[in-house]
Each structure stands twice: as C-alpha cells, then as structure tokens.
Amino acid sequence: MNENTIKLYDENAYSTEFTARVISCEKIEGENGQYKAVFDRTLFFPEEGGQTPDRGVVYLLSEQDIERLKTAGTSESADAFTQGENDINVLDVQIKSDIIYHYLDKELEEGSTILGKIDFSHRFSNMQQHSGEHIFSGIVNSKFGYDNVGFHLSDSIVTMDYSGQLSPEELADVELQVNRAIYENREIRAYYPSPEELADIDYRSKKELTGAVRIVEVDGYDVCACCAPHVKRTGEIGILKIVGFQNYKGGTRVSILCGKRALEFLSGEHNMIQELAGELSTSGDNIPNIVHKQQEEIATLKRSLSEAGEKLLNIEADKVPEDVRNVCLLADKDSDPNVIRRVVNRLVSEREGYCGIFFGDDESGYRFIIGCPDGLNSNDVLTQLRKSFQVRGGGKPAMVQGSIEGATSDNIMETFGQLG
Ligand SMILES: [Zn+2]
Incomplete structure (x- = not known):
C-alpha cells in the first residue's frame, strides 16, 4: 500500500526542481510504452479541480549525481543532468486517494532516486x-x-x-x-x-x-x-x-x-x-465606419445586379417563340430566387404549358422553380425528372421548387422537350 505522496508544490509554488525516491513504477497495459510512477514526494501538480496537470521531465540520478547534489546543495541546477537521452518526459499527472501518479515515457527502477524539473513557464x-x-x-x-x-x-x-x-x-x-x-x-x-x-x-x-x-x-x-x-x-x-x-x-x-x-x-x-x-487604408478606430459603408454599398450593388438579372431573364423569355408550349430557361447560379419566381409567374400568365427556370451549373447542380396554369400539375414535371436524376423539393400544383443533382443543362432541356 502506497503512502500519500508529499505535495511539495503545497509549500512553495515557485520551486521548479526536486529530488525524490521512486516508490513504484509499472508498465501501463495498452498504452504504447507508457509507465505509471509514484514518488515519495513531488512538485508536479496533478490534474485536479478543473486544472490540467504540470508538465516537465525527470532524470534518473546515479550515485555520483547524488553525491554531487549533496555537496553542491541546491545551487546546482538540473541543467547539469540534462545532457542527452536521460530525459524522461512526464506526459500526465493524476491523483487518486492522495497518491500522485506520474505518466512517463520511460521506465524507472523502484528505489532509485530521481531529479524532477517542472516546466515553470507553463506552471x-x-x-x-x-x-x-x-x-x-x-x-x-x-x-x-x-x-x-x-x-x-x-x-x-x-x-x-x-x-x-x-x-x-x-x-x-x-x-x-x-x-x-x-x-x-x-x-x-x-x-x-x-x-x-x-x-x-x-x-x-x-x-x-x-x-x-x-x-x-x-x-x-x-x-x-x-x-x-x-x-x-x-x-x-x-x-x-x-x-x-x-x-x-x-x-x-x-x-x-x-x-x-x-x-x-x-x-x-x-x-x-x-x-x-492597412487593407482598408484607414485607421483602426475607423474600421467599423468603413465596414458599415461597404455593407451598404454591397446591398446597393446586389439590388442593381438583381434588377439587371431580371431584365436579362425577361429578354431570354421574350426570345422563346410564342408557339412553344413548355418553356425552360437557364440562369446564373447566383440569381435571386425572388427574380426567378417573378419571371416564372410572368411566363405562366402568357403560356399554356409548364414554365421552369433552372439556376446553377452542370458541376454544382441546379436549383429550380417550375410553374404552370390551372389544369396542369407542376409536380408531374418533378416525377418526370426523378426518373433519371436526384431531385429534392416539391410544392403545390401551381408551383414547385427545389434542387436537382447529376443533370446537365442538355438533360434538363431534353426532359422539358418531352413533356406533354
Ligand atoms: Zn485556487
């Protein structure tokens, strides 16, 4: 049965080095080459009270080292022992029933003496x-x-x-x-x-x-x-x-x-x-002002772009001969859905068949709005599209909307051409 570990950090939070005797050291099953060691005393603060543990290293001391430490007292620092491969890293520190467990990447022999050094900047x-x-x-x-x-x-x-x-x-x-x-x-x-x-x-x-x-x-x-x-x-x-x-x-x-x-x-x-x-060519305190102005500008530009898009789409709609029963148009993928809906409504009021607008591209897919006059059901177009493509969406007989994946503009035009 292990004795309670003496908590050296309790007495002095500023100490960085300590010597201790290894009480036990056992291999942890499953963990790749990790060992769990108990010392008679430690400066390593364990994970406790919501706080993560100290980090640091320990060194196995030789008889000579121990003698040297005795004569040098505390004036000789751990640096004298930090040459090379003797470092053993403290990977984790846990406490259970007042016994502190150090998780190490190398084994220590029971009864040996170590010098421990905590990472003080972390502490x-x-x-x-x-x-x-x-x-x-x-x-x-x-x-x-x-x-x-x-x-x-x-x-x-x-x-x-x-x-x-x-x-x-x-x-x-x-x-x-x-x-x-x-x-x-x-x-x-x-x-x-x-x-x-x-x-x-x-x-x-x-x-x-x-x-x-x-x-x-x-x-x-x-x-x-x-x-x-x-x-x-x-x-x-x-x-x-x-x-x-x-x-x-x-x-x-x-x-x-x-x-x-x-x-x-x-x-x-x-x-x-x-x-x-620097990027906005202004002073730091003027950034909110500039950003606010830019946002207003963006909103204005978006409005203009949407208006231009609507004009363009109406010109495309005008180009479709009057005797074409089912109309299908393609539009830019960034089109404003409100604009698309308005143009679909306009087409429905002028035509006798299905009117659809697909906005997107072959690579990333299309979104769509499809409308039709009384007597037809827009869902029938979706049924047709679903035979060959992955279609999401739906709506009322007069208008459906959604998205389609895997279809090219040619596929879409072809499907529309085959509608009754
Ligand atoms: Zn506290």
Whole structure:
C-alpha cells in the first residue's frame, strides 16, 4: 500500500526542481510504452479541480549525481543532468486517494532516486490564470451571491460557470475591480488551518470537503478552499481580461485570460486590427465606419445586379417563340430566387404549358422553380425528372421548387422537350 505522496508544490509554488525516491513504477497495459510512477514526494501538480496537470521531465540520478547534489546543495541546477537521452518526459499527472501518479515515457527502477524539473513557464501561467479566477469569483460572490460551480483551466481556455446571470455591464465592472485588486498587489496566502480555526473561517468551496482543508486567501477579496498553486501577490497576475461570456445552464459562463496569455491574446487582436486597417487604408478606430459603408454599398450593388438579372431573364423569355408550349430557361447560379419566381409567374400568365427556370451549373447542380396554369400539375414535371436524376423539393400544383443533382443543362432541356 502506497503512502500519500508529499505535495511539495503545497509549500512553495515557485520551486521548479526536486529530488525524490521512486516508490513504484509499472508498465501501463495498452498504452504504447507508457509507465505509471509514484514518488515519495513531488512538485508536479496533478490534474485536479478543473486544472490540467504540470508538465516537465525527470532524470534518473546515479550515485555520483547524488553525491554531487549533496555537496553542491541546491545551487546546482538540473541543467547539469540534462545532457542527452536521460530525459524522461512526464506526459500526465493524476491523483487518486492522495497518491500522485506520474505518466512517463520511460521506465524507472523502484528505489532509485530521481531529479524532477517542472516546466515553470507553463506552471506560472496556470498560477496567473488560477489566481485571477479566485479574485473574479470572490468579487462575483460578495457582490451578487453567485457561486463558481464549474472551473476549467487548460492550455487553451479558462472558464468559470456562475450560478446566476451576469449582464455585460456587471461583468465589465467585475473585470475593472479585479484589475484594481491586481494594481493593489495584495498578498495571496495558502495555509492549512486547524479544524477549530477552520470553523471560524467563512470561505467559498465547490464541494463538501473532507480531511485537511487548504485555504487560499486573497487579502481583502477572497477566501476559498483550494489545492492548486497560486501566485504570492496579486500584482503577478499582471492583467485579467474577459474574452467571452454566454448564458449557460441558467447562469453565466465567463471566459477570462490573465498575465502573458492575456497579453498574447490582445496582441493578436491588435495585429489583426492593424492588418485590416492597412487593407482598408484607414485607421483602426475607423474600421467599423468603413465596414458599415461597404455593407451598404454591397446591398446597393446586389439590388442593381438583381434588377439587371431580371431584365436579362425577361429578354431570354421574350426570345422563346410564342408557339412553344413548355418553356425552360437557364440562369446564373447566383440569381435571386425572388427574380426567378417573378419571371416564372410572368411566363405562366402568357403560356399554356409548364414554365421552369433552372439556376446553377452542370458541376454544382441546379436549383429550380417550375410553374404552370390551372389544369396542369407542376409536380408531374418533378416525377418526370426523378426518373433519371436526384431531385429534392416539391410544392403545390401551381408551383414547385427545389434542387436537382447529376443533370446537365442538355438533360434538363431534353426532359422539358418531352413533356406533354
Ligand atoms: Zn485556487
């Protein structure tokens, strides 16, 4: 039976290297060459509380390495051991009943000593996001009484699900207050109070907790039970930016970014705006104006194009000799269906047979509107077309519409020629 793993990250969220003894290491069945190792202690934070695990490497230490470490103390860094193929990658970290499992790409011998090194830029980014979340949730809780009922922190998203609805104005106000807390550079303290002390603390918690409760306190803003690493002072969060929100299960899901991630996001948006401004030969703040004007222009052009299309189609209709009973016309695939319908109606009023207009091309297929005078049934044309082609659509006897696949313009003309 394994002992609980000592959580070194509990004591110091900023430590990046540690030595430990390998308690067990077993091959995982099915997983291609992966091993599951337990150490007596670790700095690797496991996947827990909605947060993805730490990344990093471990190195197997030789007797000489261990001796060297003893004399060099902590001054010698893992870099001294990072030469070549001795790196063992930590692919995943999981916790179960207080035992932490490291998923490795190489095997380790039980009883051996390792030196572990966590990817601190990854860890620090998580600390920034997570600490920002605490302040945000603390303010939402004290101001509106809503709880954070779902937290997700991965390499791509940071979301919180609040139990009540927050308006865009309220969210903007919370964002402003969180950033004020960041400027104030308040202390963030993590500690394990005694059961008696805990009884007197008013803290947020996502679930009923058993065992020792770790309290994370952001001076003046939040007290919450939490197991994850946080920054020491709010100033290290740098900035918190809301990047999205939506109604979610009767409450609000808020997406945020903190620190470097927020900077990278805002830089990306800024670069995009600069690029657009260049393309539109304007300044960034004038883009909405220009886009609005362009949309109006597009609408006007579409109207003109539709009018020209209608004129052209009417000229085509005029060209069909009066004694032709069933009329079939072809039109451009971008034709306005309203125009098509008007011209079909006009033809029906002048002719005695079926009148159809097919708009599209041989490659991508055709859409169609077919009409006929009283006494005929447009659905009969569809029946005829369905004998050879895949036809979707339908309608009333006076008019049907739909689409046809696999037919060329010649096929369509031929079918129309054969109608009674
Ligand atoms: Zn936390």
